[in-house]
Amino acid sequence: MGLALLLVILKTLALRTGDEHYNRAARFWAKIFGINFALGVVTGIPMEFQFGTNWAEFSKAAGGVIGQTLAMEGVFSFFLESSFLGLFLYGEKRLGRIGHWWAAFLVFLGSWMSGYLIVATDAWMQHPTGYRINAAGGIELASYWQLILNPWALWQYAHNMLGAVQTACFVMAAVGAFYLLVKRDLPYGRTFVRLGVIVGVIAAILQLVPTGDFQGKMVAQNQPAALAAMEGLFVSQEGAPLAVIGQPDVEKRQLDNPMEVPRMLSLLTYKHWSAHVQGLDAFPANQWPDKIELLYYSYHVMVGLGTIFIVVMALSVFLLWRNKLYESRWMLWILMLSVPLPYIANTAGWMTAELGRQPWLIYGLLRTIHGASPRVGAGNAWFTLLGFMGMYTVLSILWLFLVYREIERGPEPENAQPAGETAPAAD
Amino acid sequence: METIWFVLVAVMVAMYVLLDGFDLGAGAIHFLVARTNEERRQVIATIGPVWDGNEVWLLAAGGTLYFAFPTLYASGFSGFYLPLMIVLWLLILRGTSVEFRNHIQSPIWIPLWDFIFSVSSLLLAVFFGAALGNVVRGVPLDASGYFFEPLWTNFRLGEHTGILDWFTILVGVQALLALMMHGGLWVQLKTRGAVSERAGELAGKAWWGVLVMTAVVTGATFVIQPQVIANFHTWPAGYVLPLLAVAGFAAVKFELHRKNERNAFLASCTYFLGMLTSVVFGVYPMVLPARNPAFNLTVQNAKAGAYGLKIGLIWWVIGMALATVYFVYVYRSFAGKVAETPDTPGHGD
Numbered sequence: 101m102g103l104a105l106l107l108v109i110l111k112t113l114a115l116r117t118g119d120e121h122y123n124r125a126a127r128f129w130a131k132i133f134g135i136n137f138a139l140g141v142v143t144g145i146p147m148e149f150q151f152g153t154n155w156a157e158f159s160k161a162a163g164g165v166i167g168q169t170l171a172m173e174g175v176f177s178f179f180l181e182s183s184f185l186g187l188f189l190y191g192e193k194r195l196g197r198i199g200h201w202w203a204a205f206l207v208f209l210g211s212w213m214s215g216y217l218i219v220a221t222d223a224w225m226q227h228p229t230g231y232r233i234n235a236a237g238g239i240e241l242a243s244y245w246q247l248i249l250n251p252w253a254l255w256q257y258a259h260n261m262l263g264a265v266q267t268a269c270f271v272m273a274a275v276g277a278f279y280l281l282v283k284r285d286l287p288y289g290r291t292f293v294r295l296g297v298i299v300g301v302i303a304a305i306l307q308l309v310p311t312g313d314f315q316g317k318m319v320a321q322n323q324p325a326a327l328a329a330m331e332g333l334f335v336s337q338e339g340a341p342l343a344v345i346g347q348p349d350v351e352k353r354q355l356d357n358p359m360e361v362p363r364m365l366s367l368l369t370y371k372h373w374s375a376h377v378q379g380l381d382a383f384p385a386n387q388w389p390d391k392i393e394l395l396y397y398s399y400h401v402m403v404g405l406g407t408i409f410i411v412v413m414a415l416s417v418f419l420l421w422r423n424k425l426y427e428s429r430w431m432l433w434i435l436m437l438s439v440p441l442p443y444i445a446n447t448a449g450w451m452t453a454e455l456g457r458q459p460w461l462i463y464g465l466l467r468t469i470h471g472a473s474p475r476v477g478a479g480n481a482w483f484t485l486l487g488f489m490g491m492y493t494v495l496s497i498l499w500l501f502l503v504y505r506e507i508e509r510g511p512e513p514e515n516a517q518p519a520g521e522t523a524p525a526a527d
Numbered sequence: 528m529e530t531i532w533f534v535l536v537a538v539m540v541a542m543y544v545l546l547d548g549f550d551l552g553a554g555a556i557h558f559l560v561a562r563t564n565e566e567r568r569q570v571i572a573t574i575g576p577v578w579d580g581n582e583v584w585l586l587a588a589g590g591t592l593y594f595a596f597p598t599l600y601a602s603g604f605s606g607f608y609l610p611l612m613i614v615l616w617l618l619i620l621r622g623t624s625v626e627f628r629n630h631i632q633s634p635i636w637i638p639l640w641d642f643i644f645s646v647s648s649l650l651l652a653v654f655f656g657a658a659l660g661n662v663v664r665g666v667p668l669d670a671s672g673y674f675f676e677p678l679w680t681n682f683r684l685g686e687h688t689g690i691l692d693w694f695t696i697l698v699g700v701q702a703l704l705a706l707m708m709h710g711g712l713w714v715q716l717k718t719r720g721a722v723s724e725r726a727g728e729l730a731g732k733a734w735w736g737v738l739v740m741t742a743v744v745t746g747a748t749f750v751i752q753p754q755v756i757a758n759f760h761t762w763p764a765g766y767v768l769p770l771l772a773v774a775g776f777a778a779v780k781f782e783l784h785r786k787n788e789r790n791a792f793l794a795s796c797t798y799f800l801g802m803l804t805s806v807v808f809g810v811y812p813m814v815l816p817a818r819n820p821a822f823n824l825t826v827q828n829a830k831a832g833a834y835g836l837k838i839g840l841i842w843w844v845i846g847m848a849l850a851t852v853y854f855v856y857v858y859r860s861f862a863g864k865v866a867e868t869p870d871t872p873g874h875g876d
Contacts, residue, residue: 138626141579142619148589152604153611156673159604163597164831168839171590175846178583183853186576187860194860240832473605475675484612491616495623502630 101215101261102268103133104208106295111204115197121514125291126204127192128511129272134189135502139495141182146488148174154481158461158471164240165231166221168247173217181210215264216257223253225462226453227322239465252318256453259311262303263449266409267442269300273416274439275507277432288511290426293435297420301413307406313368319456320369323463325383326456329392330399331365332358333379340365340377348396353380389458398451405445412438528836529826532595533814535843537807539588544655544803545796546581550574551655552710554621554648555703557641560714560725565867567641571628572865573717578625580857582618587850594839598672599814599829606666606674607658610690614654621647649703656702660695663752663806664688668817668824684751686818694747701740708733708779709799712792719864723788730791731783737776741802748809752816755809765808772801 107126114122148170151159187195188203195203224230230246231239241247276292279285320327328334332343334353342364346355366375380388389395412434419425425432457463461471553574561567574581593600604611624644628637667674667688679689682696691699711730715723749756759765775797782791810816815824830836 134626138579138622141582142622145582145586145618146615148586148593149604149611149615151593152600153608154605156601156605158601159593160598160601160672163593163600164835167590167594167597167600167831168835171587171594171839172842172846174583174587174590175843175850178586179580179846179850179853182580182583183850183857186580186857190576191860234832238832241835241838244835244838473601473608473673474671475673476605476608477675480608484608487612487616491619495619498623498627502627505630 101211102264104211106268108204108208111201115201124512131506132503139499154473155471156473162239166224169217169221173214177210177214181207219257219260220253223250223256226457227252228462255314259315262307263446265303269296270438270442272296273435277435281432285510297413297416301417304409304413324378325387328380329389329395332396336379336382338376339363339374348393350392391455395455398448402445402448405441529830533826536592541803543584543588545799548706548709549713550578551648551652552706553714554644555652555707556710557645561722566722569718569722569865576861596829597831599824602673603815609678617647617651652703652706653699656699657695660698664694665816665818668822697744701744704733704736708737709795712795716788716792717864758809768801768805768808772798775801
């Protein structure tokens with residue numbers, strides 16, 4: 101999704117400046133986008149199936165509500181994306197300059213809509229809105245707009261998309277840095293680094309303020325036990341400190357080796373130095389998230405990396421502004437080596453959201469333990485889980501291999517003819 | 528309202544079978560119609576830009592089923608757990624092979640993906656057929672509204688059925704043959720020269736197999752699922768659906784003979800449409816028949832809340848109208864036969 105945005109930016113630059121360089125750059129990234137998209141499609145299908153196969157009780161209870169957003173994703177986003185991706189990848193000459201820009205834009209639109217609808221689904225599980233309990237005890241939709249415009253979804257979406265954009269920016273900047281460091285494809289290297297860090301610094305800052313901030317307030321308001329566990333706050337207090345580092349000891353209900361900023365948690369959460377923050381002791385243990393340690397670390401990894409991203413991107417933009425970035429090899433090294441970090445941060449962020457929601461599958465309505473398929477035995481679940489692990493390992497290796505290969509081959513040479521029409525042959 | 532959604536989901540599933548059907552069929556006959564690397568590239572090129580969009584019909588149909596009949600989605604998907612997981616693995620392998628085959632021009636890379644592509648397509652055709660067979664035959668639902676079917680038990684139609692028994696295997700074979708015919712007609716339409724000729728010939732041969740299997744499976748269905756005959760008896764207008772299938776099927780042979788490639792493919796689409804609508808008509812109002820009729824899932828007891836179904840109709844119509852526009856546009860953009868040689872040297876990686 102992040103790369104889709106960057107592709108639209110490249111195509112827009114090509115259109116505005118008339119410089120074929122940006123079109124060639126876009127064609128290079130389109131190849132990588134194609135590889136990612138193919139793997140995204142094939143690994144995305146199981147996710148829809150798994151609502152029914154593995155979470156039958158949950159689906160039976162809530163399908164009438166979240167089925168809306170999932171079906172809309174198929175009908176509005178997937179058709180749009182898949183139709184125009186083919187045209188975007190194979191139809192550049194046929195469509196002309198403007199038409200090809202539109203194809204890129206519609207792929208972007210489809211993937212970003214898809215992002216919203218799937219986040220809205222998750223947001224409903226985090227913070228159910230627009231539903232009612234019917235006479236039979238089932239959950240049914242009561243207000244379409246309250247489901248679609250769930251305030252949780254709006255912030256979670258913004259936060260999630262900025263994570264996607266940052267990932268794409270770091271990857272683009274890293275590839276650019278790689279070219280500059282090994283002194284090949286220099287014009288492309290400069291374009292990739294420039295675009296990556298300029299968009300990247302904006303996304304990195306917005307990730308923290310306002311989206312991260314508001315997302316945190318949502319959690320504080322609606323899932324206070326999750327917030328306490330994320331922050332490792334075992335004891336309710338006024339003027340609660342913010343733990344930067346420390347290891348939660350759930351048994352003893354304390355944070356070992358803490359490095360804390362006094363009163364900071366109260367300030368950040370409630371805008372007041374001595375505000376009262378509920379610790380885990382304010383909640384009965386059966387309301388606590390199941391994996392407090394993992395939740396705590398996921399959250400801290402996400403926030404820690406997010407902070408590092410702001411520093412790296414801001415420093416890069418500063419050097420860019422002073423015209424020193426392309427020669428600052430130390431900074432290019434940092435950009436190149438940072439490439440796995442946004443993937444880790446995104447994963448940690450999702451783990452924070454989903455572990456924080458525990459022990460609920462639908463917050464306050466359905467426990468996770470009551471959502472699974474009653475007839476699917478552990479033996480069959482393990483069989484398929486192992487199968488997916490094996491399959492996804494192979495796909496990951498393939499992905500690394502093919503993407504590395506494209507980066508190694510690099511973009512078209514600058515003096516190449518404008519790319520010929522590519523046959524509808526698979527690329 | 529629930530009947531409208533029953534029809535709409537059926538239409539989406541039928542669209543999936545028509546569209547993804549030809550690319551599954553193309554995969555199943557991949558090695559039969561294409562002998563060289565270059566010929567195989569052509570077969571894959573006929574589906575390259577469209578297979579992903581075709582598969583979206585499965586996802587969109589699944590999503591629509593989920594929100595309109597959540598109880599069915601929960602019960603059916605968890606009951607068909609193992610075959611669905613295998614279908615997912617096959618879909619993953621197949622999608623990967625279509626997309627990655629041409630990335631590296633190497634004598635070990637290409638044949639490997641060709642093989643995976645063909646085998647996964649072939650198995651998917653059989654599994655989808657067997658799945659349809661399971662729905663027609665009925666599944667061991669009990670009072671809880673759930674069931675779990677192992678892949679096979681004793682291959683008989685008793686109380687403890689498996690996914691595969693003699694009936695569902697027959698439907699699987701029918702599906703494979705029919706999709707081979709369908710895929711053959713597609714490849715014939717979209718290619719030139721030897722590949723096109725072989726594909727047309729193969730479709731003609733498969734036609735005879737489909738003829739026999741359709742007769743056998745239809746006969747068996749009447750015995751196994753009495754609802755089918757009852758429905759046609761109650762609403763005789765329904766006979767138009769099987770007639771459509773027969774007409775389409777006859778037209779396939781006729782148009783093959785006349786060498787009208789486009790019409791032959793469209794006739795095959797008509798056959799599929801007629802067959803699928805006949806089945807759907809035959810099991811209505813059940814959405815998933817149980818071996819014990821007391822536990823049938825029907826449009827009534829599986830549907831979602833009335834408000835959701837009503838509001839869904841609004842966005843569904845808008846969304847599907849848009850999707851139809853995209854599809855027409857894409858298929859027009861990639862109209863015509865694929866080239867016998869790659870256009871640009873060096874392309875395809």
